[in-house]
Amino acid sequence: MAQYLVTLALGPVQGLIEAARRTRDLWCGSWLLSEAAKAAALVLHQHQPGCLIFPCPANPKQELKPSERIQDDFANIANILRAEISADSEQAVRQVLEQAKQAAADRLADLCLRGRGKLSNLPFHEDIWNSQCKDILESFAAWVLIAEGQEGYANASVRLGGLLAARKATRDFVAAAAEANGLGFGIPKSSLDGSRESVINLSRDKRKDPQYRTALLKLGLGEGEELDALAVAKRMAGATDQFTAYSRIAADSWLETITAAAQSLDGVNKAYEALVEAGLATKVAGNNGIYNNMPYDAQMLFGFRLDNAITAAHKESQDDLPLLQAMQNELRALTREHQEPVPYAVILKADGDRMGELLSKASSAEKSRQISQALHGFAQQVRAVVRQYRGHAIYAGGDDVLALLPLQQALPCAQQLAHLFAEALNPVAEQLGVAMSERPTLSVGLGIGHLMQPLGHLRSRANAAEASAKGNSAAQPRNALAIQLGIRGGAEVSFRCRWDDPQSLDFLQKMTEAYQSNQCPSRLAYELRAIGLRLSWAKAEEPQPLPGIHAAELSRTLARKRQSGGEGELSSATKALLAAQAEKVGLLDLADSLIIARWLSARTAQDLGAMQ
Structure with a gap:
């Protein structure tokens, strides 16, 4: 028998996860995709126990079985699977992968039906529902023969990635628009996915009928909102509570x-x-x-x-x-x-760095499994860690994390996740001979937004923060924390520092604590920003990033500032902290850091006061 390296990609991620108007949609969409991936992975495992590479759970029979409820301590299964299969022919490989695809599609269809079953008296467009349920999942498979020899697996791995990309590029594109008088013609489009028609067969006037009130409330249907079959599953398949x-x-x-x-x-x-x-x-x-x-x-x-x-x-x-x-x-x-609670929270989005380089070091399936097991071990810890900091993880699979966190807990949670990721990957990276400076790290983005902002804006901000943390165009990319604050009705404020920059991290943490204990006035940040803008004509001289006139104005401002509420001067420690950070980043970046520290410290709306 020959050895084949196979991969199966499930999607579309845009439709299953990203198409969301509520964080509830993101949460359940992540679970739906993970359940489909588990079903496919289980077929591969049952066909040939021990064949799985990604994922590589310790107890496949238990961890890959269908979940009736979203579990509070599960690790998501990523949507791209990889396995090493023994087979007599390519036709046999194709047959196994087709079975895995079908299992994934069946699991997703079952979850859609389960969601609909909770809306017993709500009328649906049956033909559209049936058509969409058959067409939700996209599956792309590729396989390559592993040649004998020392480089056989590594070469097969590189070729497999290229084949999968080529297969995705040759997908069948179906016209989104319905034919005149055909299926879906004249039906409103879904609010979550504009390429699909709504399956709810209920006019706007009839939605006021008391007999439909319970079902519509369960769906959380907003005014003018329409839902396709997958959107209904996102709202109803999981237990709402x-x-x-x-x-x-x-x-x-x-x-x-x-x-x-x-x-x-x-x-x-x-x-x-x-x-x-x-x-x-x-x-x-x-x-x-x-x-x-x-x-x-x-x-x-x-x-x-x-x-x-x-x-x-x-x-x-x-x-x-x-x-x-x-x-x-x-x-x-x-x-x-x-007072009232602060109306801001955080979306944390994190992704591993240098994972491609690490995977390229694996010269055998067994070494790839070691990487997979390390990633799975990290993902299994994520939900408990986020919970420790009073947050709720939406997605935790491999090196990807998406979570919701309160303002005051976001920074320490991000630090803990970065530490755990490095701790989980260091042993396998060491075994593969990866230098310390090239080992995987975790880049974390924190998007801070008002609860009345649309989810699309909140997600975009978290995405932007993660991209900033990655810093592909920065002088020192990756291994970083980035924070993007969106002040409702105001500006976007950002902060970035690397995890190996203790001065900036310490500054942010200590200033957050200073605001919490009322040791720093709220308006200081805006005064420093005004000074920086007014004196922008003064240019710094290398290696000193802070022009002399900026330093003098900072010193003068700090000397006359009082703690929050006017009680006493700023402490000498706070002044020294501010001066040292200003010398490192300049007045404008210092001001942005202070604004973000003020938000991270807030418990009540009054804490932010006029800063909002």
Whole structure:
């Protein structure tokens, strides 16, 4: 029998994960793709136990079986599989891969049906539903014969990558537009995927009918929103209460402060439970129950969201009004002492560096499996680590991470993940003879955004932060942290430093702590930015990055500044910290760093005050 190196790529990632209007769509879409990949990987494993390279779980029979619920401590299976298969002919290889493709498609179709089953009385366009369910998954396979000899596996691996890329480039492109009077003609397009028609056969007027209210609330269908078959699965296939809303993440530090002060949340929780029963809010029961002090989506803890809901109830549903007003009374009582929670949270997006170089060092399937096992071991730790920092991981597979985090926990969580990644990959990199300076690292992007911003904007910001951390055009690329802050109605502010730059990391952490303890005034950042802009004509001389007049103005400004609230001068330690960082990066970058530190320190909306 001959040895073949095979690969199977499932997608489209854009449709299955990226096409999302809510973080709930991202969360469930990641699970759907992982479940499809697990089904395909299980077929390969059953055909030839031990053949899998990527993924390479320690217990395939257990880890690759279908999950009935999204598990709080699972590692996602990536959408590109690789295996080494013994076969008599290429036809036999093709047959196995076709079986794996079919298993993936069947699993996804089953999850779509499961989601629809929770909407029993909602009318659907049956023909469109059936057509879309058959056409969701794209599968691309490639294989290559492994030649005998020392370089056989390495050469096959390189060739396999090229073959897969070529196969993807030769896909069949089907026209998105429906033919006149044909299937889908005249049907509104899906709000998540504009290339697909909506499967919901219900006019806008009929959506006001009370008999459909429960189903539409389960879907979380926004005004004017339409959903295709995959979008329905994203909203319904997973257990809704397992997902943690972005708003609950944003409110978490504030709620923890109240709990720490031994103030009861019973009144708010009771009012929120009534909203859940009426379909106006959702529960949060996943992530190992870490949000049990207030196990709800927390949207109504933000006054502007609650006011909007009350205004809508006046117009549309008077029955909901008493429940919302009861919530308003509880919130007013709570915020008299604690203000309102900060309406910002963080999307963390991380990716491994130099993974291609590491994989190219593997001269056998067994060495590739060692890399795969190291990556899987890291991914299995991610959810617990993110949970430790009060966040919820959306995706953790291989060297890719996507998670939601409260402001105050985002920086230490990013640092911990970077440390764990290096710790997981260092042993196998050492075995493969990779120099310390060339070993894999983790680049992490933190996108900070307001909860009222569209998900597309939040994701784009996290993507931009990750790209900045990668820094392909930077003098020192990769192995970095980047933060992108989007101030609602204001500017985009950014920060970047490498993980091996202790001065910048220490500065950000200490200034965040200074803001938390009211040792630094909020307006200092904007004053320093104004000075930097006003004196931009003064150019620095190498190797000194800070012009003398900038340094003098900084010293003068710090000398007259008082701590937050006007209590006492800035400490000498804070002044020295600011001066040292200004000499390193200049006044404008210093100001941006301070603005980001202020946001990372915030628990309440009042903490940001006029900075918003």
